[in-house]
Amino acid sequence: MTATSATDTEVAVIGAGPAGAATALVLRQAGRDVTLVAPDGELDGHRTVESAPPAVHLLLDELGAPTAGYADCLGTASAWGGPELAYRDYLVDGLGNGWQLDRARFDRSMLDAAGLAGARLLRTRSLGALRADGRWSFPHSGGLLTASFAVDATGRKSTFGVGQGARRQVADHxxxxxxxxxxxxxxxxxxxxxxxxxxxxxxxxxxxxxxxxxxxxxxxxxxxxxxxxxxxxxxxxxxxxxxxxxxxxxxxxxxxxxANSQVLTPCVGDGWIAVGDAAMAADPLSSAGVLAALRSGMTAGRAIVSGELADAAARQDHDRCNRQRFATYLRQRQYYYGLEQRWDTSFWLRRRSA
Ligand SMILES: Cc1cc2nc3c(=O)[nH]c(=O)nc-3n(C[C@H](O)[C@H](O)[C@H](O)COP(=O)(O)OP(=O)(O)OC[C@H]3O[C@@H](n4cnc5c(N)ncnc54)[C@H](O)[C@@H]3O)c2cc1C
CATH class of the missing domain: 3.30.9.100 (D-Amino Acid Oxidase; Chain A, domain 2)
Structure with a gap:
């Protein structure tokens, strides 16, 4: 389904990466009216391949999204803390292989799955955002989209959340x-x-x-x-x-x-929520960004369906959890970078002291 020049929707999901598509799929599973907003043209020309851990299969199954056609990834071999490669095989997780995801293809397949589930797609070159009388208006290059709720799934730029006055707290460069x-x-x-x-x-x-x-x-x-x-x-x-x-x-x-680590504060407000990298982005070292984005979109989708985000205390709680998650992640990151002690260059010193 494609959005026309004047479309009224229940939830506008801005950004159609894994987090946005997962949010839309969960909302469609609950029968909600959803419009996914994606930029005109290619979804993201910069990306080629990203590794996905086996747990991604489980989430895609839950979302009813395709799980076939990606190249296997057996695990990671890393020379970290010493010159030799140490192997970590997904075999030990008992969930099968991971994947080398062709990201353009993966994003297209998630978008197709959301479309098949009944989500509307709006492709636009520009998108404004105005809030009046508890509703959102999004003037765009092809007309006007109105919505009761907005989801920021724009990735690291957190474009929508920043437009609402939220701050991106950046932990590194x-x-x-x-x-x-x-x-x-x-x-x-x-x-x-x-x-x-x-x-x-x-x-x-x-x-x-x-x-x-x-x-x-x-x-x-x-x-x-x-x-x-x-x-x-x-x-x-x-x-x-x-x-x-x-x-x-x-x-x-x-x-x-x-590829910086960052958190959006707050990551939720009256009538909107940020998901995936827009809410919190981690160092690619974890190779878990896609998994985290799917999970975050699914959690937000369920929270929208339950109606709990209408309550200011519930929103504060959600934001506190996001900040706590980021603080925990920063400690893990410091520990992991601390395992590498061969160089006292600025790159490593910055991370050991972070
Ligand atoms: C160098 C690098 C390597 C990585 N490697 C891995 C890896 O191996 N494995 C892994 O799991 N993760 C990896 N990641 C992390 C992973 O890419 C992200 O965590 C994941 O893509 C986040 O998904 P998302 O949907 O939140 O955001 P994105 O995938 O960034 O999607 C955001 C979407 O929103 C669109 N958008 C932006 N602004 C607007 C707007 N104003 N209107 C409409 N649409 C908009 C964008 O075009 C994009 O399609 C890597 C990241 C980097 C930087």
Missing amino acids: LVAVAAVHPRSGYLGHSVVEAVAHGWWYAAALPDMRLQVVLLSDGDLVRRAGWAEPTALARALRDTHHVGRLVDTIEPRPVTVRA
Whole structure:
């Protein structure tokens, strides 16, 4: 179903990544009228592949979303705290393999599932947001959308929540500098390798390609010039493990994305709630962003259905839980980065003291 020039909906979900799609699916399961708002054009051109742990299967089953057609991921091999690779296989979780998710394809399939479940889709180049008499009006490039409730599923930018006066509290300035190379052979695991000024990860793409990503702080990336293909290729040659997975290291086109940890405060207000990365975003080291986004969308969807968010005390409680979750995550992150003691460079010192 597609939204027309003037559409009235019960819930407007702004952003159609995993969190937005999961929210829409839960709302549709409860028979609610939902409109998913997505930007005109490609969903997100920057993304190629992301690893998903096996537990993602369970959530997709619950949502009635497709679980077939993704490449298996056997686990993670990481050189962290020492030079050798240590393997963590999903086998021990007893839930089957994880996946290397082609994110564009995954997002499309989630959007299709939401559409099949009866969610309306609005694609627009621009979206305003006004609140009057307890209702939302969203003037957009093709007309007007009105809604009783709004969900911010816009990812790390938290565009809608910030527009309502919420603040993004940013814990670091991590960025991801990525390039795609020809692969040297079979790769069943995601590979993580700590280096002096950050860490790398590599994940297999179809057609014998490999995505390699350097994670470091924005100022360090600027100083070293790693956003330049030649400098990134040089840094890749200096790695022990990740570089070996590449057939021939040559300068390749580079993309740069924010990968910082952050929390939105408050993450909920009168008539709106933020989900997924818009509410709280974690370091990609956890490889659990998609899982967390699905879970967050499902929780928010159920809270909207139950009507509990009409109560200011319940909203405060939800916001407190989100901040507590972020505080717990920051402690876990500090512990994990603290396991790597080989370098006393700014990248590692910042994280040990955070
Ligand atoms: C470098 C990097 C590597 C990562 N690797 C992994 C990994 O291996 N495994 C993993 O599980 N997670 C990984 N993550 C995290 C994962 O990408 C996110 O946690 C996850 O995508 C969050 O889902 P979301 O739906 O909240 O947000 P997003 O996936 O960001 O979706 C937000 C959507 O909202 C749309 N949008 C934005 N603004 C508007 C607007 N104004 N109007 C309408 N639509 C809008 C965007 O186009 C997008 O489609 C990684 C993140 C980074 C940065």
